[in-house]
Amino acid sequence: MGSLGSRLRSPPRSPQGTADSSCGAPGHGCKCRKRKRSSECQCDSETEEEDSLLNTPRRKKLKSTSKYIYQTLFLNGENSDIRICALGQEWNLHKVYLCQSGYFSSMFSGSWKESSMTSIEVEIPDQNIDTEALQVAFGSLYRDDVLIKPSRVVSILAAACMLQLDGLIQQCGETMKETISVKTVCNYHASATLYGLDSVTKKCQEWLLNNLMTHQNVDLMKELSVMVMEQLVQSSDLLVMQVEMDVYTALKKWMFLQLNPSWDGPIKQLLADADAWICKRRKLGEEQAFLNTEQGVPFIPVFRHVRLQYIVNDLASARILERDNIVPPEWLSAVYKLQWFAMLRTEHDNDIGPQDANKEEFELNSMRCGRKLAKDGDYCWRWTGFNFGFDLLVTYTNRFIVFKRNTLSQPCGGAVSLQPRRHIAYRLRLASFDSSGKLVCSRSTGYQLLTLEKDQEYVVMNLDSRLLTFPLYVCCNFLYTSPPSDRQTEYGVVLNPGWTKSA
The missing domain is CATH 2.60.40 (Immunoglobulin-like)
Incomplete structure (x- = not known):
């Protein structure tokens, strides 16, 4: 009975001189003790804290509407009102979603016969587009985000461009810019040029200017076209290691690989084999400069931009140029004249170098x-x-x-x-x-x-x-020297022989 009695016992009386009283807060019987009329009630602050908690939103991940739409409408094709046929495959889709595509929006508007059809055969003229790329492109109309594999980005870009999906085109461009490497840069550059992604083309160009000479790679040299190599060699932003002669040497290796694409060996062996190939040509009695031959003519636009004036100013390099007989003698004669007159200006006209911004x-x-x-x-x-x-x-x-x-x-x-x-x-x-x-x-x-x-x-x-x-x-x-007053010719010498068609 002792334990039961203790549970029934009345609350203890308040000490003499104090009294229990409610704070008067509405809605509950608060028993906090008032000391001063102006003091803040503890339960008021607790109430404010509870209100704050009740009004603070909490994130809870529910089943995504986008995911539901993608699964139900796109993958399952429920309530489809249009069938799209392409490359031997069919997609049960919805016009309201397809109208996000400029391609289909135009097709369904106006008096085109397709606007009333429930099944449309789409011709795919671009060989870069396959069914997997179309699956991604159509699926992008039903979801907020798309995961793009770098290995698939060119095909998806091609599909996005055909269907005029600006958001997907932009995402393909970002994926390309983030994944430029020695294995992707040539393909990305060609694709970006083809589909008009100027920012991607520029990024690829920058990557090539930075890496062509600093990280030479056999597979990259095999892939680089004459047009792209010409753009690189003419640029002053090309990172050259060590001097201009190394640009010529790199082009010699590149040209050898273009003409012998089956060559397979380490990068350290490439120059020796390229030189042996050139030497073999000399032993066969070929006296004509290689760039003047039928086999060499396609490479003229590239070698035209080598800055020969900085190769002939070194004796060992000049001897290699003469020995290889790749560059036409008339090119070299013009450069030798150019350098000779520049030296005379420096010595006798007191040309002390460029003083004005040019x-x-x-x-x-x-x-x-x-x-x-x-x-x-x-x-x-x-x-x-x-x-x-x-x-x-x-x-x-x-x-x-x-x-x-x-x-x-x-x-x-x-x-x-x-x-x-x-x-x-x-x-x-x-x-x-x-x-x-x-x-x-x-x-x-x-x-x-x-x-x-x-x-x-x-x-x-x-x-x-x-x-x-x-x-x-x-x-x-x-x-090092001031530019002549007439930049094109001086003393009858073509100052940039490689830049003129007559050269």
């Missing part, structure tokens, strides 16, 4: 060169060739890149200009890439004019160590 001249005629820095450290180098007596030393140390005009302080194997002051136009770029060749770090000085006195140094770039990723590629463009 970006067009710079883009067409600047010397392209580069260097790979495998890891962080101290580096100092110069690019080979007689650069009109301008011996430029480039230093990378302590996160600085420095240009120095060497005249007296460092030994040099060639002639050095002792003019008190020289001008150059330059652009320096830094780049690093991930495993797929995508640019992860990039900096550029932009087009600049610089004046250097004897042995003067100039800090070109101060680098933030947090942004640097190695290997780091340093790419430079230089213009």
